[in-house]
Amino acid sequence: MPDNPIFVTRPSLPSLEDFVSSLEQIWNSKFLTNGGPFHQELEEKLVNYLGVPYVSLASNGDAALLTVLKSMDLSGEVITTPYSFVSTTHSILWNGLTPVFVDVDPSSGNMDTSKIEDAITDKTAAILAVHCYGFPCDVGAIETIAKKHGLKVIYDAAHAFGVKCHCGKSVLNHGDASILSFHATKVFNTLEGGAIISHTKTQKDHIDLIKNFGIAGQEDIPFHGLNAKMSEVNAAFGLLQLNHIDKVIEKRKSVSDLYCSLLNDIEGVTCLNETAAGDQHNYSYFPVIIGDNYKHTRDDLFDLLKSHNIMSRKYFYPLLSNIQTYQNYPTATVGNLPHANNLASRVLCLPIYEDLKHDDVRRICEVIAK
Ligand code: T4K
Numbered sequence: 001m002p003d004n005p006i007f008v009t010r011p012s013l014p015s016l017e018d019f020v021s022s023l024e025q026i027w028n029s030k031f032l033t034n035g036g037p038f039h040q041e042l043e044e045k046l047v048n049y050l051g052v053p054y055v056s057l058a059s060n061g062d063a064a065l066l067t068v069l070k071s072m073d074l075s076g077e078v079i080t081t082p083y084s085f086v087s088t089t090h091s092i093l094w095n096g097l098t099p100v101f102v103d104v105d106p107s108s109g110n111m112d113t114s115k116i117e118d119a120i121t122d123k124t125a126a127i128l129a130v131h132c133y134g135f136p137c138d139v140g141a142i143e144t145i146a147k148k149h150g151l152k153v154i155y156d157a158a159h160a161f162g163v164k165c166h167c168g169k170s171v172l173n174h175g176d177a178s179i180l181s182f183h184a185t186k187v188f189n190t191l192e193g194g195a196i197i198s199h200t201k202t203q204k205d206h207i208d209l210i211k212n213f214g215i216a217g218q219e220d221i222p223f224h225g226l227n228a229k230m231s232e233v234n235a236a237f238g239l240l241q242l243n244h245i246d247k248v249i250e251k252r253k254s255v256s257d258l259y260c261s262l263l264n265d266i267e268g269v270t271c272l273n274e275t276a277a278g279d280q281h282n283y284s285y286f287p288v289i290i291g292d293n294y295k296h297t298r299d300d301l302f303d304l305l306k307s308h309n310i311m312s313r314k315y316f317y318p319l320l321s322n323i324q325t326y327q328n329y330p331t332a333t334v335g336n337l338p339h340a341n342n343l344a345s346r347v348l349c350l351p352i353y354e355d356l357k358h359d360d361v362r363r364i365c366e367v368i369a370k
Contacts (some may be wrong), residue, residue: 006360008313010353011184012248014240022236031232034212038235042190045242050162051170052197054204057235058211061158061181061194063228065091067211068177068196069128070225071203072152076123079151081111082321082332083340084130088156089320092128100124101321101331106339109133109272109287109347113141117149119331126152131160131171132316133272133285133349134187139165139174152176157197161188162249164280171279172197177207182238187252187284188245190238193230251354252283258358259286259350262365268294269368272347285315286352289343298346301368305348308367312348319344 026032033039039057046055058064069078069091078092082101092099102115109132116127127146129137137155146153155174157163158181163171172178182193196211198204209216214223260271268291290298298314305312319340321332334341350364 003309005309005311006351006356006364007311007353008349008351009185010355011189012187012241012244012354014237014244018240019237022240023233026232026236033229033231035229036232036235038232038239039230042230042235042238042242045239046195049242049245050172050197052172054198054201056196056198056204056207056211057230058179058194058196058228059230059234060192060228061156061179061183062087062091063211063226064179064181064194064196065154065156066094066226067207067228068154068179069095069097069126070210071207072126072154072176074125074152076125077121078126078128079116079119079124080128081130081132081340082319082326082337083109083132083316083343084156084320085158085316086320086323087158088128088130089326093325097125098123099326099329099331101326101329101337101340103337104132104340104343105138106343107272108135109343110135110137111142112339113138113145116142116145120145120149120151124149124151126154128154128156129175130156130158131163133287134159134161134163134282135272136160136163136165136171136279139171143174146175154178158183158194159186159284160282161186161284162245162280162282166279168280173199177203182234187249187282188238188241190230190234190241193234193238248354249282252352253281255352255356255358255361256281256283256286258361259352259365262362263288263368266294266365266369268292283352286350287315287347288350289346290348291346298348302348305364305367308363310351310364310367312350314344314347315349317344317347 153175210225214225
């Protein structure tokens with residue numbers, strides 16, 4: 001057994017030497033934040049790298065969600081998934097809106113689009129869907145429903161950096177807007193950070209206004225916003241990360257491929273990655289479903305791996321609809337969300353990151369197989 005734990009993830013980092021050089025430029029310029037040169041450059045480079053119209057950097061994914069919902073001036077209900085990180089639903093509450101849960105598709109963990117129309121009422125304002133683990137939602141179906149009922153569509157694409165649909169274009173081009181997280185645990189990280197993807201210059205300008213308190217000029221504050229700005233240090237870090245992101249994703253793919261081949265023969269263990277549609281993935285997570293025909297429960301396997309110093313994670317347990325804040329909402333019942341409840345009790349995310357050694361993947365799979 002190794003002395004050091006194998007964590008569920010480890011951040012990819014640029015060279016320290018390169019980062020110190022960026023820091024020296026920041027020290028010399030004394031421009032630390034409020035849309036400085038590194039911030040400008042990262043926004044431009046991300047537009048090109050991701051293949052999207054407009055990028056607004058944010059201090060983190062959560063602030064990006066708060067900002068984008070605010071920018072849409074919504075009231076009433078927002079249809080969303082219970083199978084996500086707390087930030088998704090909390091952002092709805094912070095904007096004075098009501099979350100309405102629909103169940104998920106058990107093969108992807110994403111919102112089951114066939115359930116959306118039943119959840120629409122005369123108060124529904126928007127759909128906030130999540131590309132869970134970076135697997136694209138059924139964006140076509142969501143778009144059709146949204147158009148028919150006049151709803152806004154926001155994608156929480158916190159996990160979906162660099163993900164492309166089968167058409168070869170970024171998944172971030174769908175909906176009225178998408179958000180990304182650049183947290184340390186994400187495929188592309190800026191220490192902390194995030195971004196909002198928008199489609200027009202007017203939309204971007206409005207988002208940029210909101211993320212800067214609503215301040216348009218020193219004596220012009222037309223809107224009440226918040227502080228969701230990314231600093232120059234985070235932006236400079238992100239620029240260095242962009243130089244090696246393709247290699248990072250490639251290495252994660254090799255880890256994912258090895259897992260898939262080694263876990264293939266283990267009865268009761270299904271790779272969620274394998275069951276996803278043929279889009280261009282980023283291998284941000286490696287979720288497996290533990291079935292009844294496996295010899296342990298998901299929770300027992302979690303403990304077993306831990307006893308071998310292997311730190312898997314139960315993303316996303318507990319289900320958002322079962323936590324205190326949301327459990328009394330009418331749509332939070334187990335009867336309404338059977339697949340989401342089932343997944344939350346069966347999914348385990350195995351370690352995956354750029355530097356994870358293939359020998360460690362083999363050892364993890366041996367523990368699971370035994
Ligand atoms: N929407 C969705 C769908 C999201 O999943 C998230 C965030 C958001 C919105 C909001 O985006 P941000 O505001 O966070 O940008 C993590 C992250 O904190 C969170 O960003 C992420 N989703 C969520 C799914 O997971 P934990 O509880 O897993 O973090 P932690 O600290 O336990 O880290 C996991 C492992 O990673 C550690 O055991 C070791 C390793 N690690 C972690 C950090 C922070 C490192 O090696 N270095 C590090 O600096 O929450």
